């Protein structure tokens with residue numbers, strides 16, 4: 397995969413934050429502020445598959461939704477090919493949305509159950525006035541084939557409920573690529589499917605990158621999937637990016653205690669659940685520390701109370717192109733850039 401990787405940055409997130417205010421209720425009182433993303437710095441290189449990995453609630457979907465501009469960042473800046481898209485509106489936003497598309501965990505989020513597959517996949521062409529009605533069916537058949545549905549003619553007049561979950565996800569991918577986007581955000585596209593279907597979806601995503609030249613952000617909670625599919629990985633913990641680097645390197649030589657904990661939690665990589673390789677995770681969380689400290693302090697078995705509880709950690713260069721956000725990497729050099 398690495399030989400195909402280019403160094404040109406296509407997408408950049410600079411100190412991007414997103415906050416949600418939850419509604420209050422009779423039990424808990426007033427609303428609470430949730431920091432879903434906290435000053436995220438990230439860049440995607442043209443033609444790569446970048447894995448955003450983290451446990452449930454870590455902010456992965458939020459990050460994807462900001463990139464495709466289903467939502468707007470509260471702070472920071474997002475650029476595509478150098479153009480600031482953070483607060484685009486109107487016509488410019490519609491143009492941007494032609495170039496960046498999202499595949500959701502649940503294909504029903506992008507497929508209308510009452511519309512045929514042909515109409516669902518053609519809809520972005522119609523909305524964006526691309527090609528003539530005569531071209532549409534040809535393009536629909538082509539992308540259905542790219543998405544692994546063949547013979548494509550067998551699927552066009554069916555409805556989503558007449559397909560299996562794996563086939564529905566392929567249709568959702570076909571719809572997302574019909575406008576030939578330069579960037580595709582795939583949000584846990586296989587987490588509702590069994591393993592054999594997952595492998596097929598991975599192959600399709602690789603095909604989208606290889607044949608269409610799209611850059612892909614692949615969102616997952618699974619280190620095993622990220623290792624299989626991605627060129628580079630970013631590990632996210634409760635809204636904080638904590639480690640970033642080439643996929644092989646991050647998985648074979650993880651540096652951040654949270655990345656190590658994720659690898660311990662992966663049956664294939666950890667030796668056994670009772671004997672973790674790294675053992676960086678506390679059995680029970682510590683009480684909340686001040687927001688100034690390390691975001692992982694409460695769960696980190698290695699944390700040093702004074703340092704880690706009180707001071708936000710610095711980015712450290714821990715390998716070629718690999719950086720980690722931790723106080724406890726003494727030999728590592730300060731990182732020049734985290735993007």
Ligand SMILES: Nc1ncnc2c1ncn2[C@@H]1O[C@H](COP(=O)(O)OP(=O)(O)OP(=O)(O)O)[C@@H](O)[C@H]1O
Nearest residue numbers: 416417418430432451452453454455456457458459
């Ligand atoms: N619309 C919303 N209103 C309030 N809080 C939200 C909203 N959307 C997300 N959150 C909160 O933001 C945080 C990040 O959520 P997000 O859905 O991005 O996580 P995730 O990593 O995609 O999780 P999962 O793996 O379960 O999909 C969570 O604490 C979530 O509860």
Ligand SMILES: [Mg+2]
Nearest residue numbers: 456457458583
């Ligand atoms: Mg999610």
